[in-house]
Amino acid sequence: MLECGRNLNDIMEIKNEVKDALETGMPVVALESTIIAHGMPYPENVETALAVEDIIRKAGVVPATIAIVGGVLKIGLSEQEIEYLATAKNVMKVSRRDFPYVMAMGGDGATTVSGTMIAAELAGIRVFVTGGVGGVHRNAEKSFDISADLTELSRTGVAVVSAGVKSILDIGLTLEYLETEGVPVVTFGTADFPAFYSRKSGFKGSCSVSEFKEAAGIMKAKWDLGLSGGMIIACPVPGKFEIPLEDMEGTIDKALKEAEVAGIRGKDLTPYLLSKIKDLTGGKSLETNRHLVFENARIGAGIASAYAEIERK
Numbered sequence: 001m002l003e004c005g006r007n008l009n010d011i012m013e014i015k016n017e018v019k020d021a022l023e024t025g026m027p028v029v030a031l032e033s034t035i036i037a038h039g040m041p042y043p044e045n046v047e048t049a050l051a052v053e054d055i056i057r058k059a060g061v062v063p064a065t066i067a068i069v070g071g072v073l074k075i076g077l078s079e080q081e082i083e084y085l086a087t088a089k090n091v092m093k094v095s096r097r098d099f100p101y102v103m104a105m106g107g108d109g110a111t112t113v114s115g116t117m118i119a120a121e122l123a124g125i126r127v128f129v130t131g132g133v134g135g136v137h138r139n140a141e142k143s144f145d146i147s148a149d150l151t152e153l154s155r156t157g158v159a160v161v162s163a164g165v166k167s168i169l170d171i172g173l174t175l176e177y178l179e180t181e182g183v184p185v186v187t188f189g190t191a192d193f194p195a196f197y198s199r200k201s202g203f204k205g206s207c208s209v210s211e212f213k214e215a216a217g218i219m220k221a222k223w224d225l226g227l228s229g230g231m232i233i234a235c236p237v238p239g240k241f242e243i244p245l246e247d248m249e250g251t252i253d254k255a256l257k258e259a260e261v262a263g264i265r266g267k268d269l270t271p272y273l274l275s276k277i278k279d280l281t282g283g284k285s286l287e288t289n290r291h292l293v294f295e296n297a298r299i300g301a302g303i304a305s306a307y308a309e310i311e312r313k
Helices: 016-024 034-039 044-058 079-087 096-104 113-123 148-155 171-180 212-224 245-262 266-280 284-312
Strands: 012-014 028-031 062-069 072-075 092-094 109-111 127-129 159-162 185-188 207-209 231-234
Touching (some): 016 062, 028 113, 034 044, 034 079, 034 109, 034 266, 044 079, 044 284, 062 079, 062 096, 092 096, 096 109, 109 113, 159 284, 207 212, 212 284
Parallel strands (some): 012 072, 028 062, 028 127, 092 109, 127 159, 159 231, 185 207
């Protein structure tokens, strides 16, 4: 159990390569750990996590996978720690509300989008790569189920590179919520807002860019103005791995109905739906998930490099 009087340095451990990069102004990209502990089956979760780190390193950027291990907030994991999170039991999903309990109890936690944003900002990392962001769930007017990712984006200064929001959500309402909270939604290489498995959702972002330095410039301008909060940089999945939205809608509807019958709700709903969609698509959704994360890693590394260059100048 956590002792009173301990400071942040006692409960947060920054991996040496990450610390060196931050101290010298080299680009760093934060990575979540929920995809390891809860997002994919073993061993695909480990293979994907290590492949993403490798993509980022090959771009000359330092990856920092974030998690809580034994009550310590880790900014950058070893391969052994990634393997541990992928196979350990009782690894909690950690967002803002969960940090105090998991760390005080000396537990293990896989950080969600919101949890990773908090940790990245504490460490001084401005770019975070993930698969998809949470949002307003379908039928939220009845369930009030809105992801903590959205409120975190309104308050925490980190740019989140993703394939849009998960297509199991109400994308239109999610974008309305982000507009209300003043969160820029930047589409990269397209005017269409992507829908995770699909390249198009039928909606637009607030603006679009096609170069790393343009995205980095928007980040710089936002924070130089003193505007709080983060932003989304939404990147479509490569075309050959896409599952078109019209094909996904029937699958999602079926998964939602099965979740309702089973009484699944709250934080258990998203992992249930993703697992059910994997089964209904014969594993194709998992392959799409892997490749959209790889694409996001490539783009996120480029944006992190461009942002570090702007900061050096």
